[in-house]
Amino acid sequence: MTATVTVEDADEQFQRPPAEVRHAEELAALRAADGDPRPPGWQLSLRSARRFIVGDEQAGVSRKFVGNVSLVERALVTLATNRGLMLVGEPGTAKSLLSELIAAAVSGTSSLTVQGGAATTEDQIKYSWNYALLVSEGPSPRSLVAAPMLRGMAEGRIVRFEEITRCPLEVQDCLLSLLSDRVIAIPELDGAQGMVFARQGFNVIATANTRDRGVNEMSAALKRRFNFETVFPIPDFDTELALVEAEATALLLQSGVKAAPRQDVLEVLVGTFRELRGTAGHGERMSTVMSTAEAVSVAHAVGVRGWFLRGEAGSAADVVASLAGTAAKDSPEDLARLRRFLEQDVARRKGGQWQALHDARHLLAD
Structure with missing residues (x-):
């Protein structure tokens, strides 16, 4: 059972509420005042999304990411295209924080997250089945259990893939068709139900530590589907x-x-x-x-x-x-x-x- 995080109970119940809850008032104010053009499926324009992340004192928006503003701009531009965004850098340089803030600004939620690791499977990325319903009713949308990637495509939202290079190569490569064709095929379902096409607003932000990139080096084919941005330590x-x-x-x-x-x-x-x-x-x-x-x-x-x-x-x-x-x-x-x-x-x-x-x-x- 998944709990719904609200602003009212976040401070009392959760050690670290998601960005869209911690900064709900700022996001609401930015959406209300946002008169700039927005990419299809986005909840904020690029200017407002940048303002949410790097801050704007005059607008009463706090600075949440301490880093190069041009990096944030390039990341947002990448996500407005059909290229995925890969954030690389030393551990502890706020790559995950940046991906969370971007997802909250663009999609209104940062919870569609895959945590990469040696035990990560394709089911945890795309979809799995409720086996009790599968046995009793057979394959159907009711017995389908959507994973973050399927939900992100169906809802038109940003999906975060943390520590992607910790996943086995065959698991990483299941993203190839998703990022190229923007569709997930579900062969167990018949007709139109067997194809889930990505709605406007869908994209992927992946992160990888430079010290861990050799754990399971990404294939050249998968690299071509991402724009790489390096997040450096704070120099000052x-x-x-x-x-x-x-x-x-x-x-x-x-x-x-x-x-x-x-x-x-x-x-x-x-x-x-x-x-x-x-x-x-x-x-x-x-x-x-x-x-x-x-x-x-x-x-x-x-x-x-x-x-x-x-x-x-x-x-x-x-x-x-x-x-x-x-x-x-x-x-x-x-x-x-x-x-x-x-x-x-x-x-x-x-x-x-x-x-x-x-x-x-x-x-x-x-």
Whole structure:
């Protein structure tokens, strides 16, 4: 049974409501004021969809994606054609967030999603059957269970395909005819019921991590049906700091933490992440992903640790304690790299929180 998410109960029942619920008021206001031409099947024009994603202070629309505006424009233009959109990039660069925001703006819903993985099957992409009804009544529209791709085509909506390269090649290639012919054949059904043609507004947004693209490399035929856009990490320190602060503050409020994160602690946290992923241009680069999303997660853990253990906002020592779980994910060498960074590089930094970070380096061994 699928629950219907509404604005009234989202804050109380769900940890993370979908974008169309979180930003329902903005979407409604944009639709009401939208006088620009819309592509067939779209709920917003390209200009209003861009405004929803990158923000517009004069219109009271918040910025939801921190990234290149031209990337957002190219993505929207791609979806207005018959080409699918492929978002690639390092893990944690907000590819999934961008696809969710685009789907919410274009179709009014971001819930038509396929989560790719080694166990993903073609049934989970296109359709399956209610076998009790199938046995008792035979193949019929009533016994058909529509998967996201079939629903997206029938309703004229955007379908999101997360981590497509984690799927086996034969599963990936079931998209070839869908993206070329814009039709799903259901051979078990007779006549017109056996063909589902895509309505205006249907398209596909897929995502793939650059570190995982070799897991199941896409075929050349499937690549030709997508326009590729790369989502890069945030290059600017101040922009990344502001994003981490905003996201961590929202997560801490959801977790019952009443103390806002300390600015000086967040500066040390973001600076550490940028050093360890090589953004700052020096220092040892970690093999594990030190993304902005990971920085938000660590900032959240720092605030939870400080509030529930000591009744405060969290300190640089909590940063060290929380970093151990992030650094040890992929390689034991990463923990050694982090230890050398704390012992050598941080010791040369000026500032009370950098000194506190250096003094707390022993917590990595606990």
